[in-house]
Amino acid sequence: MADKKDPPIIEQEYLYGLKVVDIGDIRVARGLSRRPHSSCGHRAMAYDQNERRIWCKDCETDVDPFDAFLIICQHFHKASDRLKRERKAIEEAQGHNIIRIAAKQMDEHFRRKNMVPACPHCHAGIFPEDVPKMGSVNRRWEEAKRARKAKP
Numbered sequence: 134m135a136d137k138k139d140p141p142i143i144e145q146e147y148l149y150g151l152k153v154v155d156i157g158d159i160r161v162a163r164g165l166s167r168r169p170h171s172s173c174g175h176r177a178m179a180y181d182q183n184e185r186r187i188w189c190k191d192c193e194t195d196v197d198p199f200d201a202f203l204i205i206c207q208h209f210h211k212a213s214d215r216l217k218r219e220r221k222a223i224e225e226a227q228g229h230n231i232i233r234i235a236a237k238q239m240d241e242h243f244r245r246k247n248m249v250p251a252c253p254h255c256h257a258g259i260f261p262e263d264v265p266k267m268g269s270v271n272r273r274w275e276e277a278k279r280a281r282k283a284k285p
Contacts, residue, residue, distance in 0.1 A: 175204055 173192035178201055180187045187196045196204075242250035249258040 175200070178204070 173189055173194075175189040175191070175196050177190040178187055178196055179190055180201075187198060187201045188194065189196055239250060242248070243261055249260055251258055
């Protein structure tokens with residue numbers, strides 16, 4: 134649907150290809166529009182259901198429905214990417230927070246005068262002088278070992 138403000142299309146002479154296409158009663162000619170290309174991003178779109186058209190409030194031109202759909206899809210894609218990045222940052226922060234909580238709980242256990250923390254597996258007491266002697270175990274290996282023990 135052409136807007137009444139649109140300037141006419143100038144038919145151009147082309148060296149290659151069809152200049153005019155006849156489809157039954159319809160005749161289509163190739164040409165260039167006099168309307169200059171707009172650098173507007175069409176961020177302030179409005180639509181009218183009665184006229185079935187979409188236009189930009191900023192540059193006051195009609196927006197092609199496909200272009201409007203593409204702008205909306207790009208907007209939601211950017212928003213989705215931003216949410217994924219934020220979710221990943223929150224999960225990383227929670228992972229670090231678990232380590233801080235565990236360290237704080239161990240510190241609270243060591244501050245008690247009459248009690249020491251106990252190993253969750255063998256229930257033997259862990260003294261502060263035992264901590265420098267502690268070793269490390271591969272996390273995945275330990276998780277697999279615990280999963281095998283948990284299965285009946």
